[in-house]
Amino acid sequence: MEQYAFFLVNVILIVVCIIMSLVFIVLPLPRKEGLKSYRSSLRFLAISYFILAVLTTLNLLSDNKNVNFTIDLTTISLQTILFSFSLIILFNSSYANVTYVLKHIFPTVLYIFISLIFAKIWGVNSMYSINVFRVNQIQPGAVLNMLFLLFCIAQIIYLSLIFISQAKKYKLRIDNYFADTDRLRLIWVRYCFYGALSLVFLVIISMFVASPAFGLVITGINSVFYILFGLYYIQYPNTYVNIEPMFVTSDLNNNEDLKINHQSISWGKFKSVIIDEKYYLRPGVNIEEMAQYLKIGRTTLSNLINKEEKMNFHAWINTMRIEEAQQLIIANPDHSIAQVADMIGFSEPSNFSRQFKQITKQSPTLWKQKQMCKPEMK
Numbered sequence: 001m002e003q004y005a006f007f008l009v010n011v012i013l014i015v016v017c018i019i020m021s022l023v024f025i026v027l028p029l030p031r032k033e034g035l036k037s038y039r040s041s042l043r044f045l046a047i048s049y050f051i052l053a054v055l056t057t058l059n060l061l062s063d064n065k066n067v068n069f070t071i072d073l074t075t076i077s078l079q080t081i082l083f084s085f086s087l088i089i090l091f092n093s094s095y096a097n098v099t100y101v102l103k104h105i106f107p108t109v110l111y112i113f114i115s116l117i118f119a120k121i122w123g124v125n126s127m128y129s130i131n132v133f134r135v136n137q138i139q140p141g142a143v144l145n146m147l148f149l150l151f152c153i154a155q156i157i158y159l160s161l162i163f164i165s166q167a168k169k170y171k172l173r174i175d176n177y178f179a180d181t182d183r184l185r186l187i188w189v190r191y192c193f194y195g196a197l198s199l200v201f202l203v204i205i206s207m208f209v210a211s212p213a214f215g216l217v218i219t220g221i222n223s224v225f226y227i228l229f230g231l232y233y234i235q236y237p238n239t240y241v242n243i244e245p246m247f248v249t250s251d252l253n254n255n256e257d258l259k260i261n262h263q264s265i266s267w268g269k270f271k272s273v274i275i276d277e278k279y280y281l282r283p284g285v286n287i288e289e290m291a292q293y294l295k296i297g298r299t300t301l302s303n304l305i306n307k308e309e310k311m312n313f314h315a316w317i318n319t320m321r322i323e324e325a326q327q328l329i330i331a332n333p334d335h336s337i338a339q340v341a342d343m344i345g346f347s348e349p350s351n352f353s354r355q356f357k358q359i360t361k362q363s364p365t366l367w368k369q370k371q372m373c374k375p376e377m378k
Contacts, residue, residue, distance in 0.1 A: 006216050010060045013223040017053035020230040021046045027234055034247045035240060037093035041086045044101065045233070048082040049226070069145060070115050072207050076152050076200055077108040083196035083229070084159040087189050090236060091170035093247070095162075104155070111148045118144060149204075156200060163193055172312070176302050177246045179285045179317035182351045184243050188232050199225060245288055267308045270294050270301070280320045281345045287313045321345060322359045325352070329368050337364050 024046035029039055052075060059071045081104050085096045118141045167190060174181050199222060206218050274280055279290060287305075291298040302313060309316045321344045328340050335343075341352035356364045 009219045014053045017049045021049035041089045091166040175312040175314040283345045318355045
């Protein structure tokens with residue numbers, strides 16, 4: 001019964017990989033220049049999913065634990081590369097190209113090639129558990145597998161550091177461009193990456209745990225994860241529509257930025273215009289539009305805000321919005337929180353509440369209740 005369940009779960013994983021591979025190939029996408037890397041990543045995912053289906057099939061058909069161990073190591077490396085680069089591209093489309101990805105795949109291809117040579121010369125007696133390695137540690141195949149396992153762990157750490165770095169840069173970039181960033185933070189990308197990372201380590205553990213039930217559970221989780229990852233990934237263009245302005249070159253000439261930087265700029269003058277005209281209350285305001293309105297370069301405006309206000313564009317705009325909200329709540333106690341949120345440029349009350357609590361350390365409802373209790377408010 002257990003063997004039948006293992007076979008069935010693996011077949012499901014194979015079918016999932018093949019179906020998702022086809023989806024990545026036939027998925028229609030808008031022909032936007034900014035999605036060029038994303039389109040390439042879909043082709044990379046399609047190939048990777050198909051290869052994973054082939055490796056799972058070979059693993060299922062093979063009854064040699066040593067061969068299975070080699071296949072598992074190959075799968076771990078490819079899975080690490082697959083999820084890392086496809087997700088990093090969403091944060092920085094120019095970071096990885098085909099050549100860069102091939103460089104990371106090359107050690108895995110080399111490992112497979114050397115494994116085949118070793119198997120031809122010494123047979124496939126290598127390593128499929130710690131105990132076997134202790135016995136066969138001088139056997140070339142065992143040494144090769146252990147070295148490649150260590151390489152896989154180093155690869156995971158290296159790509160994780162790159163991912164974390166690019167995620168931070170992306171957050172900094174959107175915070176310096178958009179006032180409303182809640183839907184643009186790509187939180188699901190982080191969840192997918194750390195979920196994939198957890199799965200890779202579970203697979204490594206399963207390679208040394210002689211428990212068919214544990215392997216069955218890992219394979220089942222992999223199947224579900226591959227589906228969820230694919231479904232989230234193909235929805236990225238919907239988010240890109242909103243963040244596209246950040247990736248598009250500003251309409252203002254870069255020379256204008258250089259010219260303004262050489263002039264004596266009074267931040268107070270620009271700030272007065274923004275505050276007097278309550279430009280910060282406009283729904284969906286971003287730094288590009290504000291720079292054009294002020295007839296100043298975007299980079300110059302961003303630098304001024306960061307230097308003079310000691311915070312990024314996102315934090316500065318929302319700080320002023322929350323201050324405006326506090327005045328509105330006091331002046332209009334009958335207004336609901338949703339009404340106040342709409343009046344200061346927030347499209348969603350939940351986003352307003354998060355920003356309010358982040359800045360004042362209190363929810364807007366609690367803050368309002370405390371204000372109503374003050375003697376001067378009665």
